[in-house]
Structures are given as C-alpha cells and as structure tokens.
Amino acid sequence: GAVVSQHPSRVICKSGTSVKIECRSLDFQATTMFWYRQFPKQSLMLMATSNEGSKATYEQGVEKDKFLINHASLTLSTLTVTSAHPEDSSFYICSASPHSGGTTDTQYFGPGTRLTVL
Amino acid sequence: AQTVTQSQPEMSVQEAETVTLSCTYDTSESDYYLFWYKQPPSRQMILVIRQEAYKQQNATENRFSVNFQKAAKSFSLKISDSQLGDAAMYFCAFLQGAQKLVFGQGTRLTINP
Numbered sequence: 001g002a003v004v005s006q007h008p009s010r011v012i013c014k015s016g017t018s019v020k021i022e023c024r025s026l027d028f029q030a031t032t033m034f035w036y037r038q039f040p041k042q043s044l045m046l047m048a049t050s051n052e053g054s055k056a057t058y059e060q061g062v063e064k065d066k067f068l069i070n071h072a073s074l075t076l077s078t079l080t081v082t083s084a085h086p087e088d089s090s091f092y093i094c095s096a097s098p099h100s101g102g103t104t105d106t107q108y109f110g111p112g113t114r115l116t117v118l
Numbered sequence: 119a120q121t122v123t124q125s126q127p128e129m130s131v132q133e134a135e136t137v138t139l140s141c142t143y144d145t146s147e148s149d150y151y152l153f154w155y156k157q158p159p160s161r162q163m164i165l166v167i168r169q170e171a172y173k174q175q176n177a178t179e180n181r182f183s184v185n186f187q188k189a190a191k192s193f194s195l196k197i198s199d200s201q202l203g204d205a206a207m208y209f210c211a212f213l214q215g216a217q218k219l220v221f222g223q224g225t226r227l228t229i230n231p
Contacts (some may be wrong), residue, residue: 034218034219038161041221042223042224043209043221043223043224046218046219049218059218061231076191091161093161093163095163095219105167106153106168107219109155109162109163109164109165111160112162113156
C-alpha cells in the first residue's frame with residue numbers, strides 16, 4: 001500500500017518551453033502533496049505544499065509563477081515548470097500523505113522525475 | 119526552527135554485519151515524528167521506519183531498528199545482517215504537527231561483499 005507514481009520519469013525539453021509533471025497517489029487519497037527538488041548528492045529541498053482544492057504554499061525563494069502547482073483531486077497533483085531554463089534542470093520528487101488512517105503524518109514518495117533543459 | 123543533523127556523510131559495513139547510522143535533531147516540542155528514509159541508486163525514496171515521539175518503545179521493522187533517545191534528541195538507525203541491497207543514501211527526517219518534513223544531510227551506506 002501507499003504507492004505514489006510520477007510521470008514522466010525523464011523529460012528533456014528545449015529552453016523556453018513548459019513541462020508538466022504529474023504525481024498520483026495510487027491506493028490512497030491525499031489531501032496534501034509535496035513537491036521537492038534534489039540536487040546531486042544533496043538532500044531534498046521542499047519547494048511547495050499542495051493542498052487539494054486550494055492554492056499551494058510555496059517555500060521562500062521558490063517562484064510561484066515559474067513552478068505552477070495544481071491539486072485538482074485527492075489523488076493527483078501536477079507541477080508545471082514554465083519557460084524552463086537550463087538552471088531548472090534537476091530531479092523533482094513528489095510525496096503524498098494519506099488524509100485518513102493511522103499514518104497521516106507519513107509522506108510516501110514518488111520515484112522522481114529527471115528534468116533536463118537544453 | 120527544527121534542524122536534523124547526520125554527522126556521518128559516509129559509512130561502510132561488511133555484508134552480514136551490523137551498522138548504526140547516527141541522527142540528532144533539535145526541537146523544543148514534545149510531540150513529533152521521526153523517520154528514516156532510504157534512497158537507493160534508483161533515487162526512489164523508501165520509508166524504512168517511523169517513530170512517534172510519545173512512544174518510549176523503539177520502532178522495529180525486520181532488520182531495521184532505532185535507538186530513540188528523546189532527552190538526548192538522538193534517533194539512530196541500526197541495520198542488522200546487512201545485505202547488498204541495503205546500499206543507499208539514508209536520510210533521517212523530523213516532522214512536528216502540520217509543519218514540513220525536515221531532512222538531514224544524508225549518510226551514504228556502502229555494503230562490502
């Protein structure tokens with residue numbers, strides 16, 4: 001149980017284009033989903049917290065107009081990197097917490113998406 | 119603000135031996151959760167073990183167990199009978215209330231055959 005999927009796993013795009021990454025909780029409903037960025041050999045950096053039916057909460061320094069987050073249902077959140085540039089190349093990971101049950105405090109992670117911007 | 123410190127950037131252990139990964143944290147709260155996550159080369163973050171601070175009993179999951187010392191704010195992970203598949207980055211993490219998950223810097227564990 002508690003499986004989270006991400007799509008795509010890898011994406012290469014040209015500079016200036018937009019890329020959408022999907023995060024789905026497959027066997028549970030998640031009121032809250034999280035988006036992280038991870039640089040090589042570093043820990044995860046929280047970008048934003050996505051709440052179903054409301055606006056996302058962005059961490060300090062994260063441009064909300066560049067990283068658009070939509071959490072339209074209890075099983076799906078999307079991250080759109082708009083007008084991507086090479087410096088946006090990174091590994092993006094989502095996570096989700098069950099909205100009921102005994103482990104609402106626990107985040108389950110997707111497999112990540114490697115974004116390369118040329 | 120809460121902080122999590124993993125003082126061992128790298129650790130190695132012989133296959134079938136036992137290894138302990140250290141983690142300390144700083145908080146003024148009394149109710150919180152602690153986690154160990156494993157990130158193998160695939161980069162999929164996998165939950166290894168979870169501890170609720172109000173529980174005195176140390177959490178155990180098969181070969182993985184923790185030594186939770188609340189007063190010392192220490193949360194170490196012990197891996198018994200190490201296997202090659204245990205090789206990964208291990209992250210200690212802290213969660214209090216509805217706040218964000220705070221990660222340590224990670225410890226890279228190598229298993230020597």
